Each structure stands twice: as structure tokens, then as C-alpha cells.
Amino acid sequence: MTIAKFQDGGAVTMTSLELVDFINGRRAEDDPVLDHADFMKKVPRVLKKDAGKFSDIYFDSMNRRQKCYRFPKRESCLMAMSYSYDLQAAVFDYMTELEQRLAQQNAFVLPRTRAEAMRLAADLEEQNEVLALENQQQAETIASLESLFMTGETPTQFCKRLNGVNCSRVNSSLLALGWLWDAATEENSKPRYRVASRVRDRYLTERPRKISAEGVDPFIKYDLVLLIDGARRLHQLYMKSELAMKSKWDGQHTLAKYDGSAN
Structure with a gap:
């Protein structure tokens, strides 16, 4: 969720990407994951000739311009209502x-x-000091996160350095978030995770590799690769304790730099 400025003053808006995340975050376990590309196709059907008024762009993880929409409150609610009245109310x-x-x-x-003027000046000075401290802490967190991130690692490898995360459930958490889908074709077989199109090249990408084993037909396995924006988003979810956490977690959100010893 972001706050943007329009010609008529300050206004709260949601991008199509944020709306898709919002909808997926509230879907039932058996409901299909909403894809951003499908959402984009639906916008002109719902908003009709007004859809073009809300066109916008964003830059993906490879700094490429991609199309999206940015909606004020009324249109955000209309798009949510096209899926359900409950979603409209939530938005x-x-x-x-x-x-x-x-x-x-x-x-x-x-x-x-x-x-009153002196009290106001004192309050503003205190707020500026707090803001400066928050900015310093934010900069330190970003620097720590960048040192934590290793190019080419999987989400699970990244989360192993986040204190308290249940690493055995990282991929299942990403499946629930709509970042992944299971390509396994046989019931009760081991999951074969693939990156969902709505986050591909934004949060995650994948690297194919051929698996050959005796008695088993060769198949292609797709290794998950975390991108820096995905690491930032995972860290945000971690700080909100929205990832699967260990039952004996001490409640501390701490990071550990890569030292080559994580298993």
C-alpha cells in the first residue's frame, strides 16, 4: 500500500500489484492464486473506457518498465467487488x-x-530527532540486509540466517503467499515448486537442471533463485512475524551474515 499525490491533493491509492497481493492474501486455501496478468486483463472489462485513466508503470527487478494500474479508493473497491463483496469491504x-x-x-x-509556539518548536525538534534515529536504523537495516543477501541463493538459504524462521516450511509459506505453485502431477508425490508468473523476475526466478537417476525417467528440476527485491519482501514479512516460525523461537528478529557454515 502506498500514498501518492494527485492534482486534487493527497490521496490513498493501490497499484494493481498491491491489489493482487491483497486479494491473494485473503483467498481461501482451495481458491486459485490470482495472477497479475489475469488481473490486468480484467481491468478494462470492469472499468471500461475509464481504465486508461489509471495506467501506470513499475520497474521490475531487472529495471525493465512494466505496465500496471494505480487506483484511487473508488476504483480499487470496484476491482475488488468484481471478485467478491467481502473483498470490496476489506479494501x-x-x-x-x-x-x-x-x-x-x-x-x-x-x-x-x-x-504554544515554543511547545510546538520543542515537539518538532523531538520529532526530527526521532525521525533521524529511525532513518539511521532503517539505513543500518538495509545495509545489513544487503550484506545478508547472496546472489543465486534460494529463499530457504536466505531464511536460514533469519533468527527463528522454520526453514523446513519456507517453500510452503511461499506457496500460500502465491509466490510458488506445485508442478507435481502425481498425488502425494514430493512437491516440484515453480515460480508463479506474478512474481517471476520480480521476487524470484528459477534455474532449470536435468535430473537423471537409475530407475526413474529423467526430468527437469527448477531451482528457486531469490532476487534482491524478494529478499527485501521476505525480510518485511519476517519483521512482521508473518513467516512460519519455530515453536521455540525467542521472539528476537536478528540477522546473521553469510559465513559459509549455514546448513
């Missing part, structure tokens, strides 16, 4: 909450006395 409530936060941020009362 409406969420964006209303963000509008209230934005209004609180923009609220400003001019001081009427010298004492």
Missing part, C-alpha cells in the same frame, strides 16, 4: 484507515500564543 476498510492516518499526519494547528 474499503483498509483504505479508509489509511485515509484517516493521512488526515492525522496532515492535521496542523497554528499556535496562538508564544508558549
Whole structure:
């Protein structure tokens, strides 16, 4: 979710990518994962001639321009309603909450006395100090994350250095998030994870490799490869404790740099 500026002032918006993530995050376990490409095709059918007003772009992990949409509240709700009334209500409530936060941020009362002006100046100075500290902490976190990320590693390898994550359930968590799908064709067979198109080259990519074993027909295995934007998103989910965590986790969100000894 982002807050953007329009000609008529501040407004809360959602991109088509964010709406797809929002919808997938609320789907039932048996419901299919919504793909961004399918969502993009649906927009002109729902918004008709107005769809072009909300065209936007984003840059993927390879810095390529990709098409998307950016919707204000009304159109976000219309798109959500095309899937279900419950989703429409969820989007409406969420964006209303963000509008209230934005209004609180923009609220400003001019001081009427010298004492009020001095208190305001002191409050602003304190807020600036807090903001500077938060910016420093954010910069340190980003630097730590970049040192944590290793090009070519899998999501599981990355999560092994996030304290408390249940690494045996990383791929199943990504499956639930809609980042992966299971290409296994036989019931009860070992999962063969593939990268979902909506996150391919954005959060993850995959590397094919041929597997040959005695008594088994050769097949292609796709190794999952985490991208830096995917690492950032995984870290965000980790900080919110939204990844599968170990039952004996100590509750501390700490990172460990790669030292070659992780198993």
C-alpha cells in the first residue's frame, strides 16, 4: 500500500500489484492464486473506457518498465467487488484507515500564543530527532540486509540466517503467499515448486537442471533463485512475524551474515 499525490491533493491509492497481493492474501486455501496478468486483463472489462485513466508503470527487478494500474479508493473497491463483496469491504476498510492516518499526519494547528509556539518548536525538534534515529536504523537495516543477501541463493538459504524462521516450511509459506505453485502431477508425490508468473523476475526466478537417476525417467528440476527485491519482501514479512516460525523461537528478529557454515 502506498500514498501518492494527485492534482486534487493527497490521496490513498493501490497499484494493481498491491491489489493482487491483497486479494491473494485473503483467498481461501482451495481458491486459485490470482495472477497479475489475469488481473490486468480484467481491468478494462470492469472499468471500461475509464481504465486508461489509471495506467501506470513499475520497474521490475531487472529495471525493465512494466505496465500496471494505480487506483484511487473508488476504483480499487470496484476491482475488488468484481471478485467478491467481502473483498470490496476489506479494501474499503483498509483504505479508509489509511485515509484517516493521512488526515492525522496532515492535521496542523497554528499556535496562538508564544508558549504554544515554543511547545510546538520543542515537539518538532523531538520529532526530527526521532525521525533521524529511525532513518539511521532503517539505513543500518538495509545495509545489513544487503550484506545478508547472496546472489543465486534460494529463499530457504536466505531464511536460514533469519533468527527463528522454520526453514523446513519456507517453500510452503511461499506457496500460500502465491509466490510458488506445485508442478507435481502425481498425488502425494514430493512437491516440484515453480515460480508463479506474478512474481517471476520480480521476487524470484528459477534455474532449470536435468535430473537423471537409475530407475526413474529423467526430468527437469527448477531451482528457486531469490532476487534482491524478494529478499527485501521476505525480510518485511519476517519483521512482521508473518513467516512460519519455530515453536521455540525467542521472539528476537536478528540477522546473521553469510559465513559459509549455514546448513
